[in-house]
Amino acid sequence: xxxxxxxxxxxxxxxxxxxxxxxxxxxxxxxxxxxxxxxxxxxxxxxxxxxxxxxxxxxxxxxxxxxxxxxxxxxxxxxxxxxxxxxxxxxxxxxxxxxxxxxxxxxxxxxxxxxxxxxxxxxxxxxxxxxxxxxxxxxxxxxxxxxxxxxxxxxxxxxxxxxxxxxxxxxxxxxxxxxxxxxxxxxxxxxxxxxxxxxxxxxxxxxxxxxxxxxxxxxxxxxxxxxxxxxxxxxxxxxxxxxxxxxxxxxxxxxxxxxxxxxxxxxxx
Amino acid sequence: xxxxxxxxxxxxxxxxxxxxxxxxxxxxxxxxxxxxxxxxxxxxxxxxxxxxxxxxxxxxxxxxxxxxxxxxxxxxxxxxxxxxxxxxxxxxxxxxxxxxxxxxxxxxxxxxxxxxxxxxxxxxxxxxxxxxxxxxxxxxxxxxxxxxxxxxxxxxxxxxxxxxxxxxxxxxxxxxxxxxxxxxxxxxxxxxxxxxxxxxxxxxxxxxxxxxxxxxxxxxxxxxxxxxxxxxxxxxxxxxxxxxxxxxxxxxxxxxxxxxxxxxxxxxxxxxxxxxxxxxxxxxxxxxxxxxxxxxxxxxxxxxxxxxxxxxxxxxxxxxxxxxxxxxxxxxxxxxxxxxxxxxxxxxxxxxxxxxxxxxxxxxxxxxxxxxxxxxxxxxxxxxxxxxxxxxxxxxxxxxxxxxxxxxxxxxxxxxxxxxxxxxxxxxxxxxxxxxxxxxxxxxxxxxxxxxxxxxxxxxxxxxxxxxxxx
Numbered sequence: 001x002x003x004x005x006x007x008x009x010x011x012x013x014x015x016x017x018x019x020x021x022x023x024x025x026x027x028x029x030x031x032x033x034x035x036x037x038x039x040x041x042x043x044x045x046x047x048x049x050x051x052x053x054x055x056x057x058x059x060x061x062x063x064x065x066x067x068x069x070x071x072x073x074x075x076x077x078x079x080x081x082x083x084x085x086x087x088x089x090x091x092x093x094x095x096x097x098x099x100x101x102x103x104x105x106x107x108x109x110x111x112x113x114x115x116x117x118x119x120x121x122x123x124x125x126x127x128x129x130x131x132x133x134x135x136x137x138x139x140x141x142x143x144x145x146x147x148x149x150x151x152x153x154x155x156x157x158x159x160x161x162x163x164x165x166x167x168x169x170x171x172x173x174x175x176x177x178x179x180x181x182x183x184x185x186x187x188x189x190x191x192x193x194x195x196x197x198x199x200x201x202x203x204x205x206x207x208x209x210x211x212x213x214x215x216x217x218x219x220x221x222x223x224x225x226x227x228x229x230x231x232x233x234x235x236x237x238x239x240x241x242x243x244x245x246x247x248x249x250x251x252x253x254x255x256x257x258x259x260x261x262x263x264x265x266x267x268x269x
Numbered sequence: 270x271x272x273x274x275x276x277x278x279x280x281x282x283x284x285x286x287x288x289x290x291x292x293x294x295x296x297x298x299x300x301x302x303x304x305x306x307x308x309x310x311x312x313x314x315x316x317x318x319x320x321x322x323x324x325x326x327x328x329x330x331x332x333x334x335x336x337x338x339x340x341x342x343x344x345x346x347x348x349x350x351x352x353x354x355x356x357x358x359x360x361x362x363x364x365x366x367x368x369x370x371x372x373x374x375x376x377x378x379x380x381x382x383x384x385x386x387x388x389x390x391x392x393x394x395x396x397x398x399x400x401x402x403x404x405x406x407x408x409x410x411x412x413x414x415x416x417x418x419x420x421x422x423x424x425x426x427x428x429x430x431x432x433x434x435x436x437x438x439x440x441x442x443x444x445x446x447x448x449x450x451x452x453x454x455x456x457x458x459x460x461x462x463x464x465x466x467x468x469x470x471x472x473x474x475x476x477x478x479x480x481x482x483x484x485x486x487x488x489x490x491x492x493x494x495x496x497x498x499x500x501x502x503x504x505x506x507x508x509x510x511x512x513x514x515x516x517x518x519x520x521x522x523x524x525x526x527x528x529x530x531x532x533x534x535x536x537x538x539x540x541x542x543x544x545x546x547x548x549x550x551x552x553x554x555x556x557x558x559x560x561x562x563x564x565x566x567x568x569x570x571x572x573x574x575x576x577x578x579x580x581x582x583x584x585x586x587x588x589x590x591x592x593x594x595x596x597x598x599x600x601x602x603x604x605x606x607x608x609x610x611x612x613x614x615x616x617x618x619x620x621x622x623x624x625x626x627x628x629x630x631x632x633x634x635x636x637x638x639x640x641x642x643x644x645x646x647x648x649x650x651x652x653x654x655x656x657x658x659x660x661x662x663x664x665x666x667x668x669x670x671x672x673x674x675x676x677x678x679x680x681x682x683x684x685x686x687x688x689x690x691x692x693x694x695x696x697x698x699x700x701x702x703x704x705x706x707x708x709x710x711x712x713x714x715x716x717x718x719x720x721x722x723x724x725x726x727x728x729x730x731x732x733x734x735x736x737x738x739x740x
Contacts, residue, residue: 018731018732018735020681020691022731023691023730023731023732024691024694024695024698024726024730025695025698025724025725025726025727026726026727027727027729027730027731027734027735028727030731030735031731031734031739031740034740046731046732046735048684048688048732048735048736049684050684051680051681051682051684051687052681052687054681056674056677056678057674057677057678057681058654059635059654059657060657060661060666060670060674061654061656061657061658061659061660061661061662061666062658062661062674062675062678063658063661065674065675065678065681065682068678068682069678069681069682072682072684076684100651149634149635149636149637149638150635150637153636153637153638153640153641154637180638181594181636181638182594182634182636182638184594184634185634186633186634186635186636187634187635189631189632189633189634190716190717191714191716191717192631192632192716193278193281193595193631193632193716194715194716194717194719194720195278195281195282195285195719196281196285196595196598196599196632197634197716198719198720198721199285199598200594200598200634201720201721202720225723225724226721228722228724229717229721229722229723229724230720230721230722232707232721232722232724233709233720233721233722240724254706254727256724257706257707257722257724257725258705258706258707258722258724
């Protein structure tokens with residue numbers, strides 16, 4: 001075995017799939033993910049040819065666009081040992097749905113399957129594949145953890161974030177009473193069926209408040225923006241952050257959404 | 270019944286504001302899900318049984334014609350008759366003709382979703398035959414003139430007070446003039462009223478949880494014993510069942526029974542599980558002299574071999590409804606027809622058309638809980654997505670959402686333009702968010718901002734910062 005191979009084995013080349021929401025709304029999640037991956041001994045690159053995983057098209061029934069976007073993602077991450085996303089939803093799309101999307105497609109099915117095998121959600125990648133059990137971070141206070149549905153059910157992510165969070169100094173983890181219940185985000189669902197979505201997220205914010213936690217953490221920005229947006233509208237002081245920010249020790253910046261005072265009324269009509 | 274699936278959103282809004290309904294749904298959520306979870310935990314082989322049950326149904330669906338013909342032959346051997354019906358109208362007419370042949374003035378009925386699907390009660394009533402629902406929940410909604418709001422708990426949306434009002438109004442004709450409020454008293458009154466109806470009825474109509482090919486038996490599962498009285502007392506027993514209810518053997522039926530009640534109510538077994546093998550034979554002390562099975566297709570055979578075939582494994586346990594966050598927010602009536610929840614979202618477009626039922630497969634967050642708890646492992650989210658694809662392919666979606674999607678996907682396929690767009694959007698939205706970093710209203714995002722803020726972006730896109738060398 002040459003030194004180069006040895007080096008590659010120990011320092012895998014990881015393509016960071018930033019996710020469209022982190023790119024636009026919360027770059028700090030991307031930087032926290034990059035830092036954690038480096039701490040786990042990876043060489044991290046973020047190819048600029050990436051845009052989105054294609055879920056909005058896929059879940060809206062536009063299979064042709066979803067395939068075109070997926071093919072572009074597969075190309076953009078050609079040659080990386082792993083593709084890691086700070087989102088169970090996007091990682092689930094890459095890992096579980098891309099092979100289904102190209103099923104029966106002679107040109108791309110095999111590539112999609114091979115690609116899917118390299119794709120991981122961030123926290124499960126750190127924990128399960130890289131064997132990370134401790135982080136050096138400190139975060140003072142009680143936090144609740146929201147299990148995002150796709151991560152939980154498509155990728156089996158549940159223990160991994162709790163295990164790593166338990167190593168964060170100063171942090172106390174509180175469990176929600178209905179951790180398996182959806183927060184009502186569901187992508188375009190939140191906009192198409194706002195009454196139901198808002199009921200669901202209101203149930204979730206109530207459940208969060210009942211834990212007594214000061215901060216809510218989760219692994220998916222979609223859910224987190226939904227929950228943060230509702231908490232903000234309710235005037236709740238509970239802060240919302242992506243779990244990667246806390247694990248990377250990068251939770252000193254502002255939380256998702258407002259973190260000062262109650263919501264103002266201008267847009268509440 | 271009037272189909273209101275196109276008005277799903279309005280139905281949902283009304284349901285969310287209905288406090289009685291919300292109380293009932295909260296109880297349902299807590300009761301059924303907890304009991305199911307305990308029942309499945311107590312049975313270590315539950316998952317293995319589900320796999321077996323699923324394999325039985327897959328095998329049946331691959332050989333459906335063969336098993337149906339075998340079933341018919343056994344029914345005929347037992348002196349019964351099988352009526353093959355292509356659609357709802359044909360099934361209604363066959364049942365009506367059988368009732369008329371029996372000279373029926375009234376027919377008792379035990380709970381049947383197929384009877385709901387073909388709107389049998391309206392048809393019988395319109396032709397002078399009184400249908401009497403004998404399942405307590407079905408009886409209550411029959412008095413209220415409503416469709417079931419849950420496939421196994423049809424009157425789950427009704428409060429005790431609402432039932433008291435209904436009984437007070439409708440039972441006066443039988444000499445009951447006191448308005449009872451206690452559940453036990455209400456139950457006793459219904460029992461008394463129904464008891465005489467059982468004896469008066471000339472025809473008993475039941476559904477079937479299983480049709481058994483090897484011996485021509487039908488199986489009914491209830492908790493009230495009403496299916497037994499319905500089929501044994503009148504002189505004619507009519508079974509209405511859809512064709513996917515078939516299983517090859519008694520053994521197969523018992524395998525599926527082991528997962529059915531556990532998934533539905535969390536019981537190990539329902540209180541009454543009855544196997545009946547046709548009408549009265551020589552030497553039998555009781556039973557109907559005429560036995561008819563009305564076999565309904567109604568679009569199901571068209572699902573065979575296609576993308577929705579897996580839906581035909583459904584055993585109507587209701588677990589997907591009980592665990593669905595959408596169902597448990599709005600209840601069954603919001604779905605606007607007979608079937609609700611995830612199973613309804615997949616089945617309804619097949620039965621009444623996607624044009625009317627398009628809302629149903631869209632009203633899902635794809636949280637995946639339904640597929641997780643489904644004992645038959647039906648890929649419900651995948652099939653809902655498939656309906657959305659059909660909608661897109663047939664251009665049923667509104668032009669504005671098609672345009673929005675097309676625009677977005679153009680950008681998603683052009684990374685340089687996309688990068689520029691997110692760069693601008695990150696700045697623009699951050700400006701709108703201002704110092705407090707919250708957006709309370711945004712053009713085109715009214716659905717989002719109706720009840721929550723949009724957290725403002727940090728101000729620069731990740732791609733921009735990364736390209737500039739930030740780490």
